[in-house]
Amino acid sequence: xxxxxxxxxxxxxxxxxxxxxxxxxxxxxxxxxxxxxxxxxxxxxxxxxxxxxxxxxxxxxxxxxxxxxxxxxxxxxxxxxxxxxxxxxxxxxxxxxxxxxxxxxxxxxxxxxxxxxxxxxxxxxxxxxxxxxxxxxxxxxxxxxxxxxxxxxxxxxxxxxxxxxxxxxxxxxxxxxxxxxxxxxxxxxxxxxxxxxxxxxxxxxxxxxxxxxxxxxxxxxxxxxxxxxxxxxxxxxxxxxxxxxxxxxxxxxxxxxxxxxxxxxxxxxxxxxxxxxxxxxxxxxxxxxxxxxxxxxxxxxxxxxxxxxxxxxxxxxxxxxxxxxxxxxxxxxxxxxxxxxxxxxxxxxxxxxxxxxxxxxxxxxxxxxxxxxx
Ligand SMILES: Nc1nc2c(ncn2[C@@H]2O[C@H](COP(=O)(O)OP(=O)(O)OP(=O)(O)O)[C@@H](O)[C@H]2O)c(=O)[nH]1
Numbered sequence: 001x002x003x004x005x006x007x008x009x010x011x012x013x014x015x016x017x018x019x020x021x022x023x024x025x026x027x028x029x030x031x032x033x034x035x036x037x038x039x040x041x042x043x044x045x046x047x048x049x050x051x052x053x054x055x056x057x058x059x060x061x062x063x064x065x066x067x068x069x070x071x072x073x074x075x076x077x078x079x080x081x082x083x084x085x086x087x088x089x090x091x092x093x094x095x096x097x098x099x100x101x102x103x104x105x106x107x108x109x110x111x112x113x114x115x116x117x118x119x120x121x122x123x124x125x126x127x128x129x130x131x132x133x134x135x136x137x138x139x140x141x142x143x144x145x146x147x148x149x150x151x152x153x154x155x156x157x158x159x160x161x162x163x164x165x166x167x168x169x170x171x172x173x174x175x176x177x178x179x180x181x182x183x184x185x186x187x188x189x190x191x192x193x194x195x196x197x198x199x200x201x202x203x204x205x206x207x208x209x210x211x212x213x214x215x216x217x218x219x220x221x222x223x224x225x226x227x228x229x230x231x232x233x234x235x236x237x238x239x240x241x242x243x244x245x246x247x248x249x250x251x252x253x254x255x256x257x258x259x260x261x262x263x264x265x266x267x268x269x270x271x272x273x274x275x276x277x278x279x280x281x282x283x284x285x286x287x288x289x290x291x292x293x294x295x296x297x298x299x300x301x302x303x304x305x306x307x308x309x310x311x312x313x314x315x316x317x318x319x320x321x322x323x324x325x326x327x328x329x330x331x332x333x334x335x336x337x338x339x340x341x342x343x344x345x346x347x348x349x350x351x352x353x354x355x356x357x358x359x360x361x362x363x364x365x366x367x368x369x370x371x372x373x374x
Pocket of ligand 1: 184186189190329359
């Protein structure tokens with residue numbers, strides 16, 4: 001009996017030992033510092049997302065190593081006044097010679113009229129001027145100061161009181177927007193470049209929009225103007241919708257805190273409806289960002305009546321607020337200033353006086369008449 005009890009006890013102890021070893025093994029295997037099971041990341045079947053590429057730059061960074069300094073205001077104006085007098089002086093000298101004759105007979109008055117008409121003063125303004133001079137001479141007698149009388153009357157004709165200030169500033173922290181329109185070859189792109197230089201010389205931050213997208217060369221030309229003075233030029237590929245380039249240019253101007261955005265446009269004049277659509281859209285799209293503060297119509301002074309016809313069409317499709325008369329250096333027909341202002345009821349604000357980069361001057365009625373009188 002005792003031995004069977006002993007046997008049971010041994011068996012029981014063995015059983016406990018076996019169970020204990022088993023449990024110990026389990027516990028030890030759990031407690032072992034096996035690396036935690038890292039769940040395999042779910043396999044992403046979507047294509048890898050690449051880091052966003054920098055957006056295709058619309059604005060060209062200036063690449064010119066050294067920037068030009070545009071000519072300062074004072075020296076530019078002195079130089080250009082001399083050039084204006086050189087090109088236009090003939091009209092005044094001719095008139096003065098005629099007015100200073102001892103006898104002012106009908107032939108002389110006719111010659112005075114012809115001189116004015118040849119200088120593109122236009123029929124109605126010419127008749128007006130001659131009538132005034134005749135009356136004054138009748139009432140006041142032969143003038144001792146023929147030059148003074150002529151100066152006064154020419155000045156009245158040119159409009160000394162017209163507001164010729166360029167609206168290049170915007171409101172509410174937004175840039176001023178200058179839209180430049182006109183037919184191809186009138187000097188639009190050149191004028192946009194020249195205006196940007198004047199503004200840069202005044203320490204203003206400028207952005208240019210190359211919205212003349214129908215001629216790749218015009219875009220390149222504008223880019224070069226910008227590079228020379230460190231001004232950003234916003235452009236699109238050839239044939240891009242001009243309105244989208246104008247929009248991007250003004251957007252860049254707003255985003256970068258520019259003072260002025262100048263937008264060059266294509267002046268395709270095949271038909272009035274097309275032009276109206278194009279310029280109308282450009283203006284509408286710009287105005288989603290900032291109001292257009294100035295619409296400048298560029299006219300080639302050497303084109304006479306043709307230029308006037310174009311001017312009329314443009315003024316019918318877009319609200320022109322100022323005229324730029326280019327190539328006045330190459331023409332003795334400064335009288336076109338009078339005609340075009342009458343025709344459009346809009347002042348000449350700037351005159352182009354050469355192909356040089358700084359050959360653009362604000363139009364000053366007094367200085368202009370002095371230049372006419374030589
Ligand atoms: N002499 C002189 N030439 C000028 C003046 N303004 C522009 N030009 C020249 O006129 C030519 C035409 O000028 P652009 O600026 O290319 O004319 P555009 O109207 O932009 O013509 P597109 O680019 O074809 O639309 C260029 O050779 C200019 O150098 C000026 O005031 N005087």
